[in-house]
Amino acid sequence: GQNIDQPTEMTATEGAIVQINCTYQTSGFNGLFWYQQHAGEAPTFLSYNVLDGLEEKGRFSSFLSRSKGYSYLLLKELQMKDSASYLCAFMDSNYQLIWGAGTKLIIKP
Amino acid sequence: ETGVTQTPRHLVMGMTNKKSLKCEQHLGHNAMYWYKQSAKKPLELMFVYSLEERVENNSVPSRFSPECPNSSHLFLHLHTLQPEDSALYLCASSQEEGAGGNTIYFGEGSWLTVV
Numbered sequence: 001g002q003n004i005d006q007p008t009e010m011t012a013t014e015g016a017i018v019q020i021n022c023t024y025q026t027s028g029f030n031g032l033f034w035y036q037q038h039a040g041e042a043p044t045f046l047s048y049n050v051l052d053g054l055e056e057k058g059r060f061s062s063f064l065s066r067s068k069g070y071s072y073l074l075l076k077e078l079q080m081k082d083s084a085s086y087l088c089a090f091m092d093s094n095y096q097l098i099w100g101a102g103t104k105l106i107i108k109p
Numbered sequence: 110e111t112g113v114t115q116t117p118r119h120l121v122m123g124m125t126n127k128k129s130l131k132c133e134q135h136l137g138h139n140a141m142y143w144y145k146q147s148a149k150k151p152l153e154l155m156f157v158y159s160l161e162e163r164v165e166n167n168s169v170p171s172r173f174s175p176e177c178p179n180s181s182h183l184f185l186h187l188h189t190l191q192p193e194d195s196a197l198y199l200c201a202s203s204q205e206e207g208a209g210g211n212t213i214y215f216g217e218g219s220w221l222t223v224v
Contacts, residue, residue, distance in 0.1 A: 008149065030209045042113070042199070042215040043152075050210065087152070095207040096165075099151040 028093020113216035132200030140206035159206035
């Protein structure tokens with residue numbers, strides 16, 4: 001079967017670093033996406049990983065290990081505006097997106 | 110502005126009403142989607158259209174009826190809904206459907222409350 005899991009909520013401090021984990025199980029895999037969704041707004045694309053390793057994009061980085069069924073989103077130098085939900089999704093063998101329930105990240109001053 | 114616009118942003122309707130949600134994408138994409146987002150649940154894919162043809166219907170109740178008159182517009186017609194249908198309905202588009210690395214772009218959603 002297929003499943004995907006990420007923590008429901010995390011709290012971090014402004015200026016710090018936070019890592020949001022995502023684990024998945026699937027027989028077919030065509031990449032993993034991270035999206036950011038501020039309350040009441042559209043989810044916006046952050047990253048796509050299809051090969052193992054770390055992809056860095058400014059303050060945000062995304063990591064993938066296909067053998068472990070594991071990804072993480074790393075946010076550095078946290079700012080208050082980073083308070084949002086972060087959605088993890090993998091693309092299965094039929095190119096359908098399977099979504100996690102999202103991680104609500106709370107940033108405290 | 111996201112390139113995908115949805116109207117109305119908020120809708121309250123009774124269980125006997127008929128209403129429609131509208132979506133328009135300005136990105137030149139060939140695929141459009143309807144998703145349902147409920148609190149603390151994963152996004153649920155409802156319908157997929159590729160080049161104006163429906164390619165996915167994930168066992169959605171018939172009280173939800175999609176319409177795609179052209180590749181830029183997508184509607185979701187609603188009738189005799191139930192209170193459990195109250196949710197955020199997200200429209201999205203992508204360059205193509207069924208391809209690796211296919212990034213989906215979302216609209217800001219229509220908050221639906223069924224009373």
